[in-house]
Amino acid sequence: MTQAFDHIEAQLRRRHRKTRLLKALSMGALGLAGLFLVLFFTDMLIKGLPAFKQAQIQVEVDYSEQASQLPLAAVSEAVRPLVSRGYLRLIPSRMRDDPALQGTTRSEWVLADGQVDQYLKGHHSKLSDRHRAVVDRLRAEGRVELRFNTRFFTSGDSRMPELAGIASAAMGTVLTLMVTLAVAFPIGVMTAIYLEEFAPDNRITQLVEININNLAAIPSILYGLLGLAIFINFFGVPRSSPLVGGLTLALMTLPVIIISTRTALRSVPDSIRHAGFGVGCSRWQVVRDHVLPLAMPGIMTGAIIGLAQAMGETAPLIIIGMVAFIPDIGGSITEAATVMPAQIFTWAGEPDRAFIEKTSGGILVLLAVLITMNATAVVLRRRFERRW
Amino acid sequence: MSMSMNSHASPESIPSMNRPSSGEPVTRNDSANHALSVRVRDLDLWYGQFQALKSISLDIYQNNITALIGPSGCGKSSFLRCLNRMNDLIPRVRIEGLVEMGGRDVNAAKVDEVALRRRVGMVFQKPNPFPKSIHDNVAYAPRMHDIVSRKADVKALVESSLRDAGLWEEVKDKLHQPGTSLSGGQQQRLCIARAIAVQPEVILMDEPTSSLDPISTATIEDLMDRLKRRYTIITVTHNMQQAARIADYTAFFHLGEMIEYNDTKTMFSTPHTRKAEDYITGRYG
Numbered sequence: 001m002t003q004a005f006d007h008i009e010a011q012l013r014r015r016h017r018k019t020r021l022l023k024a025l026s027m028g029a030l031g032l033a034g035l036f037l038v039l040f041f042t043d044m045l046i047k048g049l050p051a052f053k054q055a056q057i058q059v060e061v062d063y064s065e066q067a068s069q070l071p072l073a074a075v076s077e078a079v080r081p082l083v084s085r086g087y088l089r090l091i092p093s094r095m096r097d098d099p100a101l102q103g104t105t106r107s108e109w110v111l112a113d114g115q116v117d118q119y120l121k122g123h124h125s126k127l128s129d130r131h132r133a134v135v136d137r138l139r140a141e142g143r144v145e146l147r148f149n150t151r152f153f154t155s156g157d158s159r160m161p162e163l164a165g166i167a168s169a170a171m172g173t174v175l176t177l178m179v180t181l182a183v184a185f186p187i188g189v190m191t192a193i194y195l196e197e198f199a200p201d202n203r204i205t206q207l208v209e210i211n212i213n214n215l216a217a218i219p220s221i222l223y224g225l226l227g228l229a230i231f232i233n234f235f236g237v238p239r240s241s242p243l244v245g246g247l248t249l250a251l252m253t254l255p256v257i258i259i260s261t262r263t264a265l266r267s268v269p270d271s272i273r274h275a276g277f278g279v280g281c282s283r284w285q286v287v288r289d290h291v292l293p294l295a296m297p298g299i300m301t302g303a304i305i306g307l308a309q310a311m312g313e314t315a316p317l318i319i320i321g322m323v324a325f326i327p328d329i330g331g332s333i334t335e336a337a338t339v340m341p342a343q344i345f346t347w348a349g350e351p352d353r354a355f356i357e358k359t360s361g362g363i364l365v366l367l368a369v370l371i372t373m374n375a376t377a378v379v380l381r382r383r384f385e386r387r388w
Numbered sequence: 389m390s391m392s393m394n395s396h397a398s399p400e401s402i403p404s405m406n407r408p409s410s411g412e413p414v415t416r417n418d419s420a421n422h423a424l425s426v427r428v429r430d431l432d433l434w435y436g437q438f439q440a441l442k443s444i445s446l447d448i449y450q451n452n453i454t455a456l457i458g459p460s461g462c463g464k465s466s467f468l469r470c471l472n473r474m475n476d477l478i479p480r481v482r483i484e485g486l487v488e489m490g491g492r493d494v495n496a497a498k499v500d501e502v503a504l505r506r507r508v509g510m511v512f513q514k515p516n517p518f519p520k521s522i523h524d525n526v527a528y529a530p531r532m533h534d535i536v537s538r539k540a541d542v543k544a545l546v547e548s549s550l551r552d553a554g555l556w557e558e559v560k561d562k563l564h565q566p567g568t569s570l571s572g573g574q575q576q577r578l579c580i581a582r583a584i585a586v587q588p589e590v591i592l593m594d595e596p597t598s599s600l601d602p603i604s605t606a607t608i609e610d611l612m613d614r615l616k617r618r619y620t621i622i623t624v625t626h627n628m629q630q631a632a633r634i635a636d637y638t639a640f641f642h643l644g645e646m647i648e649y650n651d652t653k654t655m656f657s658t659p660h661t662r663k664a665e666d667y668i669t670g671r672y673g
Contacts, residue, residue: 201479271516277477278510279529279582280502289528294519 044360044367051361054149054162055112055120057082057138061091063101068092079138081131084111086163111151112144114162114354120146124353152361156327157343161354164347166362168326172242172337173311173369176322179246179333180253180310185303187250188257195258196265197287216255223252224316232320240321240336248320249310256309260302264295297381304377308370314341340366414648414660415445416637422449425590425620426471431485433466433475440466442644444485448637450589453612453621455635455652457628459672462641464624468592471622472508473501489590506533509583509619513595515575517567517582522559525567525578526550529586545585553581554611573604580611584619591615593623597630609634628668632656640664 059075059082067074071091075083087110095101116135119125127135138144156168199205227248231237237244268291276286292299317323323342330337338346344362347355426448433441441463448454456464469475470487473494487494494504517525526546527536536542546563550556555577559570567578576596583591593612597605612621612634625631631638632652639649640663648655648664659665666672 269516271512271514272518274474274477274510274512275516275518275579275582277474278472278505278512279586280505280533281529282502285532289532290518 044363047357048360048362048364050121051152051357051364052149053121053146054151055117056109056145056147057112057116058107058109058143059083060105061108061110062105063091063095063103065103068095068102078134082113082116082135082138082144084113084160084162086158086160087111109147111162114160114352116144117146117162118354120144121357123357152358153365156329157325157338157346158327161350161352161358164355164358166340166343166365168329169338169340169343169362170365170369171329171331172245172322172326173339175242175330175333175337176245176249176339177307177311179243180249181303181307183247183250184253184257184306188254188303188306189261189299191254192258192261192265193287193292196262197291198283212255212258216259219315220252220313221315221319223248224319226251227316227320238334238336240324240338242330242333242335242337244320245317245322245337245339246333248316249313252313252316253306253310256306257299257303260305261295261299264298264302265291267298268294293384297384300380300384301377304373304380308373311339311370311373312341312366314339314345317342318345340369413445413646414650414664415447415646416649416651417447418449418637418651419447422452424448425450425489426622427486427488428470429486429488431467431470431487432483433463433470434482435478436480440644441470444646446639446646446649448590448620448622450620451616451618452636453616453623453634454637454639455631456622456624456639456641457626457631457667458641458647459667460626461643463644464639464641465594467641467646468594468622468624471590471592472505472510474510476501506586507588508590508592509586509588511576511579511583511591511593511596514599515572515579517570517575517578520567521564522550522567522570522578523563526581526585529582533586535586549581549585550578552584552615553577554607554614555581571604573600573607576600576604576608577611580608580615584615588619590620590622593621595624595626598626605630628656640667642667 057079059079061074063074068091071088072080074088074091115125115127116131119127119132119135120139125132135144151163152165154167155163155165158164195205195209227244231244231247232239237247272290272294273286276290281289314323317339321336322338323346324336324338325346326336326338340362344359344366347359347362350358424447426446428444428446428448431441431444432439444463444467456467458464466475470483471489471494475481475483483495489504489507492499518528520528523546526549527542530536530545531542536545547556547560550559555574558574559578562569567575570578576599580591580596596612597608600608609630612623615621616636623635635652637649638652638655640647640655640659640661642663648659648661650660654660655664656668659668
């Protein structure tokens with residue numbers, strides 16, 4: 001017995017309604033996620049972008065004999081609290097390095113105090129009313145202005161917000177990630193190759209596999225404890241150094257690299273392996289010449305995503321002492337260093353409100369680097385992808 | 389099929405043929421006329437608990453095409469892969485019995501499967517060129533085996549292999565394009581060129597035309613017919629007409645046993661076993 005058209009249509013209407021409802025719900029979820037993302041980025045940009053500008057002030061600097069002993073004497077008392085103490089402190093050493101400065105008086109644009117900077121940006125400032133009036137007057141004369149803050153990208157941490165920069169943390173991150181990559185990539189890829197291409201499928205390899213999958217899900221702070229116990233206490237690797245940080249993060253990144261490499265190897269069709277064996281390749285030749293080239297994009301994507309994850313990691317580094325105050329930009333993997341997320345963490349805990357924008361600015365830099373890394377992963381994937 | 393299907397032809401008319409007795413496989417010994425290439429005796433193969441090949445004995449002759457036919461799962465592909473030890477790649481496989489090539493047991497511990505596969509090339513069911521250029525597909529194995537190393541020699545070998553595979557004219561202007569850019573039939577001939585580039589003695593073909601259109605199939609069949617002058621070809625096929633067209637000898641497998649091995653003409657005109665006859669006349673399969 002066939003159903004009447006009306007009946008079928010009535011039923012269809014119900015089904016179509018359900019489809020529409022589900023579609024609306026999923027679009028709503030996407031919209032909500034997008035909205036949160038936009039809110040987050042806008043907030044970060046509004047709070048962080050001012051960090052890339054810093055107040056500068058034009059003052060008369062008197063490089064007198066007295067100033068070389070007492071740097072405060074270099075500028076007149078009226079503007080003294082408006083100038084960064086960090087700048088004044090450098091005057092004696094600059095005079096020693098450049099004798100031509102001796103006894104001269106010059107009009108210079110110098111770094112303003114952090115409170116001036118905050119006042120100019122309309123934030124809360126501890127500047128007194130008298131000094132605010134001075135700043136207002138100087139601004140009207142064009143002798144105080146916000147300029148691009150190169151110092152943020154070229155100097156290390158400081159207790160004075162106007163001097164603080166992310167460069168030492170960035171260098172620490174680079175060194176740490178280099179150690180991580182150098183350790184985790186070869187070990188991870190070779191482990192995956194062994195497990196996927198050579199190992200027999202038995203109890204032991206299954207146990208190894210389960211453990212690797214579980215390792216990827218372990219809270220990262222435990223890796224920090226492991227790093228502290230093994231690398232620092234047992235092997236005596238210098239504490240707070242990019243070396244110990246990199247090794248610890250390498251432990252954390254290993255499972256990610258192993259799992260993604262295995263997935264990439266598994267996605268290479270067996271017919272390619274058979275072709276290799278068929279012409280008399282040894283197992284290693286099959287892997288090296290035929291399987292790895294095809295798996296490379298996947299392997300690289302996994303490695304970069306693992307590194308990006310390691311880069312954003314703070315918890316394990318707190319344990320091994322990489323949340324340190326590092327004013328100088330280091331260049332060695334055994335010196336104490338800090339990394340970008342740890343620097344952000346440190347700034348976020350500073351009482352001085354001027355550090356709030358440093359925190360947001362640091363997050364922007366970190367995000368920019370992360371996006372760059374992920375974009376690199378996409379590009380690499382495209383470039384190495386081959387048809388078969 | 390237009391062939392006569394008389395299963396009661398007198399066995400006496402064929403020299404040196406074992407008389408078919410009940411249950412015993414019919415086999416064929418033509419060593420008077422042809423040089424022996426592969427000698428297989430009492431070959432058993434297990435995948436775990438499952439016995440896929442049961443006591444296979446077979447002589448394969450040089451410069452002939454031997455076709456292995458039989459219904460799906462009959463063990464013909466498993467048998468083929470025993471000949472270049474591709475079954476070694478499968479875990480939990482166990483092989484007993486003798487596969488002799490050049491006077492050596494290929495399963496002996498001292499025979500390296502890599503050395504064996506240099507002498508026994510293989511062409512697969514689905515064309516599987518390497519993800520490399522046409523040129524490198526052919527040049528890869530000879531370079532790896534140090535057959536050639538000078539650039540000019542490599543070039544000459546690539547050309548001669550592609551010519552032998554009947555592909556040269558079609559690809560000579562695009563040797564540096566990926567092998568996968570070719571059509572299915574061309575890819576399969578590229579795989580044949582790749583196999584013959586190392587100058588093997590035997591070429592195994594595992595249903596080489598099953599994924600190809602009829603025209604490409606005909607091209608490959610012509611090619612096989614030419615190649616048998618220099619190589620011993622053993623092919624698995626699902627297509628009985630193909631076996632009848634190209635093979636000199638045909639072996640019929642059923643449920644892991646070799647039921648009948650005969651010259652193709654006899655096999656398709658007067659098979660000596662009931663099972664082979666039923667299969668060939670299309671009663672099952």
